[in-house]
Amino acid sequence: MNLTTVKEATTIILNNSVNFGIEEVDFINSVGRVLKEDIVADRDFPPFNRVSMDGIAIAEEAFNKGIRSFKIEGIQAAGSPQLTLKNTNNCIEAMTGAMLPINSDVVIQYELLEIKDGFATVNLDTVKSFQNIHKKGLDRKQNDVLIPKNTLISAAEIGVFATVGKSKVKVAKQPKVIIVSTGNELVEVSETPAEYQIRRSNVYTLVSLLENLQIKADTAHILDDKKTLETKIASFLNEYDVLLFSGAVSKGKFDFIPEVLDNLDVEKLFHKVKQRPGKPFWFGKKTVVERSRSAKTVFAFPGNPVSTFVSCLKYFYPWYNKSIGLNFENKQEAVLSEDFYFKPNLTYFLQVKLQQENGKLIATPIAGKGSGDLTNLVDSDAFLELPDDNSNFTKGQVFPLLTFR
Amino acid sequence: MNLTTVKEATTIILNNSVNFGIEEVDFINSVGRVLKEDIVADRDFPPFNRVSMDGIAIAEEAFNKGIRSFKIEGIQAAGSPQLTLKNTNNCIEAMTGAMLPINSDVVIQYELLEIKDGFATVNLDTVKSFQNIHKKGLDRKQNDVLIPKNTLISAAEIGVFATVGKSKVKVAKQPKVIIVSTGNELVEVSETPAEYQIRRSNVYTLVSLLENLQIKADTAHILDDKKTLETKIASFLNEYDVLLFSGAVSKGKFDFIPEVLDNLDVEKLFHKVKQRPGKPFWFGKKTVVERSRSAKTVFAFPGNPVSTFVSCLKYFYPWYNKSIGLNFENKQEAVLSEDFYFKPNLTYFLQVKLQQENGKLIATPIAGKGSGDLTNLVDSDAFLELPDDNSNFTKGQVFPLLTFR
Incomplete structure (x- = not known):
C-alpha cells in the first residue's frame, strides 16, 4: 500500500x-481575525506635547533665572483647549493627558511642590527641558504604519484601531x-x-x-x-x-x-x-x-x-x-519527559500533558487506549509529533507539538 | 508614600x-467555560465489544481446529443490531465500529484475506483472542468520572459531553x-x-x-x-x-x-x-x-x-x-534573551517578543516609549515580570510571563 x-x-x-477574499467588520468584533489592510497613524502620536505627570507647567527660562515660586495662572485640564502662560514667570497647573500650555516647556510633579495661597513653590536645583512631557510625534509620526497587513488581531491591536479611529477594519473572510x-x-x-x-x-x-x-x-x-x-x-x-x-x-x-x-x-x-x-x-x-x-x-x-x-x-x-495569510509553520515544540518506544514505521502523534519548568515546556506521555478513546484527550493538553524514522525516543529530546488548550 | x-x-x-454561582448552558456553547459538575460515563466505553478493523469475525476455536477458509454468513455493519454466527466454522464480515457478532471472538482484517465465491480464506499460522476487537468497558466503566468538576472546557471535553449525552452542562456563571x-x-x-x-x-x-x-x-x-x-x-x-x-x-x-x-x-x-x-x-x-x-x-x-x-x-x-474555580497561579515563564537594566525599586513589566528555541521560550525585550505608547504592544507578545529587588537582569535568567496572544 x-x-x-x-x-x-x-x-x-x-x-x-x-x-x-476580504470583508469589513466592526473593529470590536475583529479579535482572532487576520488584518487585510495596513493601519496607519491618522496624526502624530502623541498628537500634541502631552503632560505626563500631574503638576505645574513652567518656562525653563524662568527657573534658570532663579525663580522658585510661581504664581498659578490657571489649570490646564486634559480634554481642554490649550492655554497660554501669559506671564512666563508664572505657572499653570497641568494634568496628565493635557496639552502643554503655550510658553511652557517643563512640568514639575505635585510630589515636589508646595502649593499655598495661589503660589507653587519648588525646592530644586535643576530641571530638564521637556521633563514630564511626552513630546508630539515621539511614539509615531502621522502616516506611519502602526500595524501591517496580515497581522492576527489581539486586544493590543483593538486599542490601536480605536486610537486611530478605525471603527471598521478589513479582515480575511x-x-x-x-x-x-x-x-x-x-x-x-x-x-x-x-x-x-x-x-x-x-x-x-x-x-x-x-x-x-x-x-x-x-x-x-x-x-x-x-x-x-x-x-x-x-x-x-x-x-x-x-x-x-x-x-x-x-x-x-x-x-x-x-x-x-x-x-x-x-x-x-x-x-x-x-x-x-x-x-x-x-x-x-x-x-x-x-x-x-x-x-x-x-x-x-x-x-x-x-x-x-x-x-x-x-x-x-x-x-x-x-x-x-498567516504564518502557517508550526513552531511549537516541547521536551519529552521520559523515554518512549513506538515500533511501527509511522509518524506517531503522542498524547501528552504539558508543564513549564525553568522556561522549558515539558511533555509527559499519557497512556491511552487507542484512537477510539476520546476521554483520554481530557487528560492531555497536546500531541507530540514523533517522526517515522525512529522507534526509540529519548528523554530530553525536542519534538514538534500540537496544542489544543 | x-x-x-x-x-x-x-x-x-x-x-x-x-x-x-452556576448556570446551565448548551454543551456546544461551553468552550472556555469552567465545568461545575462531574461528567460520568452513562454506560461502559466501548459500550459493546467493538470491531476495530474492517474484516471478518470468526470463532478462534474454528481457527485452532485448522479451518482457514470460512463461508461468509452475512455482514455485521456498524449501527446494526448484533448478528449471531450460526455455524462457528463460518464467518461474518464485520465493519469498524460494529458490534462483534455472537459466537465470534477474533477479527481478521481485509488486508490478510482473500475473498472469493462467498468464502474468506486466510493464510496465517496464529490468531490472538479478541484481536482487532476493542473490548466492552476497556476505556471506561459505567459511572466512572470522565471529567471532574472545575475543568476548563476545550474541544476535547465537548466530544465527551456529546458521547455521554450531556446536551446541557453546568458551568461557572x-x-x-x-x-x-x-x-x-x-x-x-x-x-x-x-x-x-x-x-x-x-x-x-x-x-x-x-x-x-x-x-x-x-x-x-x-x-x-x-x-x-x-x-x-x-x-x-x-x-x-x-x-x-x-x-x-x-x-x-x-x-x-x-x-x-x-x-x-x-x-x-x-x-x-x-x-x-x-x-x-x-x-x-x-x-x-x-x-x-x-x-x-x-x-x-x-x-x-x-x-x-x-x-x-x-x-x-x-x-x-x-x-x-480555576487554578489561578500563573505558571508561565520565559528566558530573558539579553541583559537588561532597570533601576527604580519597582516591579517592572517588560514588553517582550516571544520565540521558541529547542523547547525553551525565549523573551526578547522590545524597546518602548513608556506606558502611553499603545502601538508598542503591537510589536510585543507578552510582559516579562522583573522583580523589584534587583536592577540587573541577566541573559538566561527565567522570569514569570504574562502573555496576551
Whole structure:
C-alpha cells in the first residue's frame, strides 16, 4: 500500500490553500481575525506635547533665572483647549493627558511642590527641558504604519484601531465550512442510543476546534447510503468552500466517501497517511470552472475520535492559516519527559500533558487506549509529533507539538 | 508614600475572589467555560465489544481446529443490531465500529484475506483472542468520572459531553462586568478628535481582554464631574458584580475616582502598587448586606494604555480564574534573551517578543516609549515580570510571563 508521508501530506495541503477574499467588520468584533489592510497613524502620536505627570507647567527660562515660586495662572485640564502662560514667570497647573500650555516647556510633579495661597513653590536645583512631557510625534509620526497587513488581531491591536479611529477594519473572510458525519451507528446527543449505537461526537469536537479559529461551521449527518451521500455531498460542494468529513474513508463495506467524492469529480490528492492515529485520512479538491469562485477543499478524516481530532490540528489548522495569510509553520515544540518506544514505521502523534519548568515546556506521555478513546484527550493538553524514522525516543529530546488548550 | 508590593496586591486580590454561582448552558456553547459538575460515563466505553478493523469475525476455536477458509454468513455493519454466527466454522464480515457478532471472538482484517465465491480464506499460522476487537468497558466503566468538576472546557471535553449525552452542562456563571472610562479628553472611535482630544481606546482593549475569558462586558463613559460620577457609579454598583475603571486614579485635580468610591462606601483595599507601569492602580470592594448577593469588586486601573493592559492581565485575570474555580497561579515563564537594566525599586513589566528555541521560550525585550505608547504592544507578545529587588537582569535568567496572544 502506497502511504503518503506526513511531510508530503503537509506539502500537498499547503500547496492547495485557497484565498477566500476580504470583508469589513466592526473593529470590536475583529479579535482572532487576520488584518487585510495596513493601519496607519491618522496624526502624530502623541498628537500634541502631552503632560505626563500631574503638576505645574513652567518656562525653563524662568527657573534658570532663579525663580522658585510661581504664581498659578490657571489649570490646564486634559480634554481642554490649550492655554497660554501669559506671564512666563508664572505657572499653570497641568494634568496628565493635557496639552502643554503655550510658553511652557517643563512640568514639575505635585510630589515636589508646595502649593499655598495661589503660589507653587519648588525646592530644586535643576530641571530638564521637556521633563514630564511626552513630546508630539515621539511614539509615531502621522502616516506611519502602526500595524501591517496580515497581522492576527489581539486586544493590543483593538486599542490601536480605536486610537486611530478605525471603527471598521478589513479582515480575511472566513471560508464557509460544513462538517459532515456519516454512519448508521450514530444518534443525536439528546437521544438514548440502542446497544449497538453511539452518539455523534466528532462533528461537535470539530465545531469547537473550528470555533478556536473564529469559524462558525454548519453540520450535517448522512446515513451510509451511496445515493443519499452523492446527492447531499453534491449540494454541499455547491454551497460550501470546505467540507470536513469524519468517518467512512477506510476499507469497510460502507466506507463510501472516497468513491462518492470521485463520482462527484473531487480530485483525490492523497489517501492514507503514514501516521497513527489517522492513517485513512483522505484529502482532495474540486476545481470550480466559474469565474470568481475558488476551489472546494475536502478533508475526509477517519472516524475515530482521536484521529479526527489530531488530523484537524495537524492539517486543517495550517491549511486555514496559510489560506488567510498567516504564518502557517508550526513552531511549537516541547521536551519529552521520559523515554518512549513506538515500533511501527509511522509518524506517531503522542498524547501528552504539558508543564513549564525553568522556561522549558515539558511533555509527559499519557497512556491511552487507542484512537477510539476520546476521554483520554481530557487528560492531555497536546500531541507530540514523533517522526517515522525512529522507534526509540529519548528523554530530553525536542519534538514538534500540537496544542489544543 | 506607602506603596503596596506586587506580591501583596496579588494576595489581597486573590483573598477577595467572589463566587458568582452556576448556570446551565448548551454543551456546544461551553468552550472556555469552567465545568461545575462531574461528567460520568452513562454506560461502559466501548459500550459493546467493538470491531476495530474492517474484516471478518470468526470463532478462534474454528481457527485452532485448522479451518482457514470460512463461508461468509452475512455482514455485521456498524449501527446494526448484533448478528449471531450460526455455524462457528463460518464467518461474518464485520465493519469498524460494529458490534462483534455472537459466537465470534477474533477479527481478521481485509488486508490478510482473500475473498472469493462467498468464502474468506486466510493464510496465517496464529490468531490472538479478541484481536482487532476493542473490548466492552476497556476505556471506561459505567459511572466512572470522565471529567471532574472545575475543568476548563476545550474541544476535547465537548466530544465527551456529546458521547455521554450531556446536551446541557453546568458551568461557572460569569460576573456582570462594566468597563468605565472617564476623562473629558476622550471622544468616540468614530469621531474626529479636536487637537487636544484623543479617542477612547482603553475600554475597547479591556472588552477584548475580557472576551478572551468569555466575558461580555458592558461599557460606559463618564465626564470628569464629581456629581455625575457619583450618581452613575452608584447605579453601576447596584447593577454589576465588577466595575473596571481606566483613569482618574492618580494625583490630578480631576482624578475623582478614589474619592467618589470612598463616598459610595467602596472599601479601598489598596491604592498604588510598587510597579511600572501601573503604579496608581486602585482596588477595592463593596460588601453587600442583602442575602444572596455577593460583594462588588472594583478594579480602578491607571489611564495609560499599557498600564491598563498589563494590570488587567496581572490582576483581573487571576482574580477571575480563582473566582470561577480555576487554578489561578500563573505558571508561565520565559528566558530573558539579553541583559537588561532597570533601576527604580519597582516591579517592572517588560514588553517582550516571544520565540521558541529547542523547547525553551525565549523573551526578547522590545524597546518602548513608556506606558502611553499603545502601538508598542503591537510589536510585543507578552510582559516579562522583573522583580523589584534587583536592577540587573541577566541573559538566561527565567522570569514569570504574562502573555496576551
